[in-house]
Amino acid sequence: MKTLTSINPVFVIVVVMVGAIPLLLSGTEINPVLLIASLMVAATPLLIAAIGELVVEKAGVLNLGVEGMMIVGAIAGFAISVETGSALVGALAAIVAGALLSLLFAFLTQFALANQVASGLALTLFGLGLSALMGQSYVGIRPPAMAKLDLPVISDLPVVGPILFSHDPILYVGIGLCAAVWGLLKFSRAGLVLRAVGENHDAAHALGYHVIRVRVLAIMFGGACAGLGGAYISLIRVPQWTEGMTAGIGWIALALVVFASWKPWRVLLGAYLFGGINVLQLNLQAAGIAIPVEYLAMSPYLITILVLVIMSADKSGAPASLGRSFHASQ
Template sequence: MFGIDPITLIVALVTVSTPVLLAAVGELVVEKTGVLNLGVEGMMITGAVMGFVVAVDTGSPTLGFLAGMASGAALALIFGLLTQLLLSNQVATGLALTLFGLGLSALLGVGYPGLTPPAVADPFPDALSDLPVVGPILFGHSLVIYLSVLLVAVVWYVLGHTRAGLIIRAVGENHDAAHALGYKVIRIRLMAILFGGACAGLGGAFLSVVRVQNWVEGMTAGAGWIALALVVFASWKPWRALLGAYLFGGVTALQLRLQAAGVDVPVEILSMSPYVVTIIVLVIMSSDRSRAALNAPAALGKVFHATG
């Protein structure tokens, strides 16, 4: 179809999906504790610029990824302190965090557009990635991509099959009852917020260091908002978040190849198609209001007041 190779399309799909997937899984854990952080976009873009800057200056992509995680977690900590200790409004604080992250990243990234980050080594030998069909699909990716899938599995297992996951879900469903049982609600939520920030920062660093291999101001282009939407699309379930991210990535990769193939469709329509598809899927998923309400954490977005 239009001269598009399905194998390269699948490889691109996985690469494009990874930043959004990482951010969505992190936000899913945050929302499972009853906290709504709308600052995902700000944490992602800060992770993107810090990951790129550190990778270029040190020559180490690994340090770049760690810097992206640290910067995302740092912004998340600001959000956590404001909302959990000072009891500021979660929605307003998250929006402010996004604006702060966009402005900070523009400042930190001055002088870096056009530079090339160091290459990221493949975790598998070339002999495996050179295999026909399965080679590039299964073995031709960055290590972060495999870690993102592993992260989905770990989050699914922890939330559904461990005592820690039970505590997280209890805090998100009824923080007063969890507090009465002796659980440190604020501490648990702060840890989840830091985890979500680190995931968003890693997603941003992957975007700049691996996917785009460049720093461009505002390069996340709404990926953080898509991650937030995917959490709802996934009904707060990790494996559904993986499917949703790959759906978004598939549409994005396809529209980029349709543009390259010179399809006679206005480029603006092709560019907005991934977001339109995401909105349509969200509308369909949200049509059953009772089902959506059943899956959402009951204490999501509610302020917790410790009473002794």
């Protein structure tokens, strides 16, 4: 019975959504292979940012600044790519920028013991402003392209080729990251310490672990991931720079962690589902079906709410110390 209740909602969501796709596609001229390939691209920023936030939350910290770190990563990656002419250098710069910005959050919540919700919001508001300021001279420019995987023969295979073997490197990094986080959390000693800090920081402290140090590192990892996710949007997904271009993806990433019950593989599943919804609604907009564009554009946010409602019954995966400040005197 226990497994039934914990699997059911996710299963139902997946079946309903996958079942709805052929229905929506009938009558339009959308190529399903290209659709799957582009949904993987659409899902990647979400996947990378959500994996980062998952690690942060596993350490017991709730960082609501994902959106802010993503957009700063987006402009930092974009600007450095344009200046250096290399998209890869840009992506590295975005990682650094995201991690640096997250240090502000780490200082506020871990050393100044400020409220995590308020600090995360501050990070988002600040990041949105900062990115707009940094991005002024980069509007309307095209960034250098990132080379795509091109294996002889394999990348040219029908169906499998475009879906699996001809993407940009960061997409594979995202999937690898997901696997690595799963493995580290489950099997490594570092993962055990991280989870201990997130479940009960007082006990972890009593055992001699450095709660604050672990959390700061986790926050920086989350920031780096959010930065990379943001750069993926401005460098590969769109690719250009517009103000506020992350358009809530950082917030959807936060929702995704709840959806995934703090399990890395479910983050992957959830990211691909949301990516699918987004690509589908964009394709339907282009195909000119009877539903107005604005209502289609609402759908990812409405579906996020719906999924949150279905999933919020199961809070068993939430780290017990999530959102609580730690100070050794308490």
